[in-house]
Amino acid sequence: MLxxxxxxxxxxxxxxxxxxxxxxxAIIKTESFWTVENIRQVVFQQAPYTILMAFGMSLAIISKGxxxxxxxxxxxxxxxSAKFFQQGNYILGILVAAGIGVGFGISNGLLIxxxxxxxxxxxxxxxxxxxxxxYVVCNGKYIYGFPAGFRSLTNGSLIFGFPNxxxxxxAVFVLLYILTRKTTYGRGLYSIGHxxxxxxxxxxxxxxxxxxxxxxxxxxAALTGVLYLSRLNAADPSIKGSLTMDSIAxxxxxxxxxxxxxxxxxxxxxxxxxIIFIRNGMNxxxxxxxxxxxxxxxxxxxxxxxxxLLKKLMIALGKKKEYM
Amino acid sequence: xxxxxxxxxxxxxxxxTLAACSGSTSKDAANPKEEATKQKEIxxxxxxxxxxxxxxxxxxxxxxxxxxxxxxxxxxxxxxAEGSGNEQQIQLAEETIxxxxxxxxxxxxxxxxxxxxxKQLKDxxxxxxxxxxxxxxxxMYKTFVGLENYNQGYDTAKALFEGMGKKxxxxxxxxxxxxxxxxxxxxxxLAAVEExxxxxxxxxxxxxxxxxxxxxxxxxxLQSYPDVNGIFCCNDEMALGSVEAVDAAGxxxxxxxxxxxANDDACAAIREGKIYVTSFGNPYMQGYTSVQAAIDLLGDxxxxxxxxxxxLVVDKKNVDTFKDKK
Numbered sequence: 001m002l003x004x005x006x007x008x009x010x011x012x013x014x015x016x017x018x019x020x021x022x023x024x025x026a027i028i029k030t031e032s033f034w035t036v037e038n039i040r041q042v043v044f045q046q047a048p049y050t051i052l053m054a055f056g057m058s059l060a061i062i063s064k065g066x067x068x069x070x071x072x073x074x075x076x077x078x079x080x081s082a083k084f085f086q087q088g089n090y091i092l093g094i095l096v097a098a099g100i101g102v103g104f105g106i107s108n109g110l111l112i113x114x115x116x117x118x119x120x121x122x123x124x125x126x127x128x129x130x131x132x133x134x135y136v137v138c139n140g141k142y143i144y145g146f147p148a149g150f151r152s153l154t155n156g157s158l159i160f161g162f163p164n165x166x167x168x169x170x171a172v173f174v175l176l177y178i179l180t181r182k183t184t185y186g187r188g189l190y191s192i193g194h195x196x197x198x199x200x201x202x203x204x205x206x207x208x209x210x211x212x213x214x215x216x217x218x219x220x221a222a223l224t225g226v227l228y229l230s231r232l233n234a235a236d237p238s239i240k241g242s243l244t245m246d247s248i249a250x251x252x253x254x255x256x257x258x259x260x261x262x263x264x265x266x267x268x269x270x271x272x273x274x275i276i277f278i279r280n281g282m283n284x285x286x287x288x289x290x291x292x293x294x295x296x297x298x299x300x301x302x303x304x305x306x307x308x309l310l311k312k313l314m315i316a317l318g319k320k321k322e323y324m
Numbered sequence: 325x326x327x328x329x330x331x332x333x334x335x336x337x338x339x340x341t342l343a344a345c346s347g348s349t350s351k352d353a354a355n356p357k358e359e360a361t362k363q364k365e366i367x368x369x370x371x372x373x374x375x376x377x378x379x380x381x382x383x384x385x386x387x388x389x390x391x392x393x394x395x396x397x398x399x400x401x402x403x404x405a406e407g408s409g410n411e412q413q414i415q416l417a418e419e420t421i422x423x424x425x426x427x428x429x430x431x432x433x434x435x436x437x438x439x440x441x442x443k444q445l446k447d448x449x450x451x452x453x454x455x456x457x458x459x460x461x462x463x464m465y466k467t468f469v470g471l472e473n474y475n476q477g478y479d480t481a482k483a484l485f486e487g488m489g490k491k492x493x494x495x496x497x498x499x500x501x502x503x504x505x506x507x508x509x510x511x512x513x514l515a516a517v518e519e520x521x522x523x524x525x526x527x528x529x530x531x532x533x534x535x536x537x538x539x540x541x542x543x544x545x546l547q548s549y550p551d552v553n554g555i556f557c558c559n560d561e562m563a564l565g566s567v568e569a570v571d572a573a574g575x576x577x578x579x580x581x582x583x584x585x586a587n588d589d590a591c592a593a594i595r596e597g598k599i600y601v602t603s604f605g606n607p608y609m610q611g612y613t614s615v616q617a618a619i620d621l622l623g624d625x626x627x628x629x630x631x632x633x634x635x636l637v638v639d640k641k642n643v644d645t646f647k648d649k650k
Contacts, residue, residue, distance in 0.1 A: 037547065115333060135374050144589040228536065231539070238536050283529065286529065288529065289530045289531065289537070
């Protein structure tokens with residue numbers, strides 16, 4: 001396990017990347033990028049979706065797994081709950097969405113912990129199933145038009161200056177931070193990431209913890225799906241977009257390596273912001289949206305190299321640590 | 325015991341996955357029974373079966389099969405993003421040679437890449453009706469059924485510019501890169517821009533025909549060009565995304581938005597005054613006419629080179645009545 005100091009240095013190095021990205025964009029396009037309106041829009045309205053999904057991806061990666069199915073579960077849960085929200089039946093809508101999330105989360109968790117299928121393969125199959133079912137259910141009929149009360153979930157403002165969706169994301173962040181960094185459960189999560197067998201032998205309930213990670217992801221996916229309904233005013237399968245790739249990129253560039261056992265949701269937020277600002281900046285610079293995928297791919301590569309460089313630097317500075 | 329249990333669960337998931345997969349490449353035969361008088365086998369290959377547009381096309385095609393007496397099978401790739409699925413379409417086309425279809429109605433994802441397999445169909449003496457998106461080599465098909473996306477783009481853009489008072493700044497929001505429909509519609513729109521000297525294109529970006537992506541793209545573009553007056557979108561989904569972005573910026577009413585397809589959501593938005601104009605591609609008639617053309621072809625009837633299905637510019641004036649004109 002890393003010491004607090006090492007974690008802090010690592011986090012700050014990622015924040016440095018974020019600062020550089022923002023600074024470059026601010027210099028290139030001062031009048032349009034570096035405005036209160038744009039920054040607020042990006043951070044409070046556009047980023048939350050990537051951040052929430054990246055939270056889930058981060059948890060999975062910390063446990064030395066991955067969750068490719070989140071985006072499709074998000075689509076399916078948004079579709080199946082849409083009708084209820086439209087009719088103002090919020091409780092049923094939440095139940096349905098959460099049910100889908102939990103159901104698929106349990107499937108993932110069982111496949112990975114009990115049947116011992118590789119997380120990539122398990123979640124890949126579930127992803128296929130979820131998205132396929134979403135298209136079957138939707139059958140080309142988009143659901144459009146939600147009541148203003150429901151829409152205030154994303155565009156309303158309980159606390160002045162902060163859209164509700166930002167508040168929701170912050171609340172989730174605090175919850176996950178406490179869960180992963182301040183509880184025995186969290187310690188278990190990191191131990192599994194370091195070495196599953198050792199964790200199991202030292203008495204941790206490895207299977208249960210793994211299962212719960214994917215259930216949490218399912219719930220996060222369902223939450224994001226419902227929030228998308230509110231933002232777009234429609235149930236739309238195209239929300240899947242590049243979220244899977246973006247959430248993986250966010251986790252990696254934020255400082256959560258595939259080796260597992262390292263990083264926190266703080267890293268996730270930093271990483272997600274880097275990705276979102278890059279996309280926002282490219283739009284504002286009128287660079288073709290097709291370049292965005294290439295750039296995000298490059299970011300993933302860069303973050304792996306950055307990770308290796310940091311390791312070498314730390315070792316050179318004469319500190320002992322356990323990296324995977 | 326554990327192993328058997330594990331095996332069972334894995335098998336269940338495999339079966340469910342396969343079932344979900346095969347649900348996408350659905351083979352709906354209009355008349356599954358064997359009949360004494362052999363019906364013509366017409367295979368209709370579309371771009372996907374998830375977009376409302378192509379679901380309508382499929383309905384029209386099957387209806388024509390039932391009414392005019394032919395066995396119509398609709399096949400589509402499993403991949404659903406506009407601009408993808410080319411490989412699978414090639415496979416589906418090759419299958420028609422094996423299954424000895426009488427005629428193939430082809431709506432290609434990629435107008436160029438589909439040519440080699442069209443040549444194979446030609447060599448196998450299976451006539452091809454080209455639907456909706458032109459194949460780049462016109463010796464590869466007997467007739468074309470569809471509308472001109474170029475015209476659609478042109479007409480809609482013109483209507484938009486008129487609504488803007490013939491002057492102002494616009495965004496052009498493209499569809500998926502490489503999608504022929506997007507390329508043609510943008511060409512049409514740009515041709516219209518030439519005719520209006522006071523209209524200026526300040527930004528041109530792709531939002532991959534997606535509502536969610538368009539919302540983000542337009543929201544970001546509005547930061548650079550807050551004084552834009554119009555947004556030309558290559559389909560309704562992106563227009564609806566633009567509507568939300570404009571709403572979030574508090575600019576509803578001061579920016580005119582145009583789409584393509586005239587789907588239900590867009591029509592609702594037109595009634596609410598949020599979208600200014602769209603165009604109806606009449607997908608049902610496209611599907612219907614393509615099968616009709618196929619049957620004429622097989623029956624050695626006189627077949628035109630181009631069956632143009634009428635497109636219609638749809639705005640507030642005719643949004644409630646445009647579907648009555650067939």
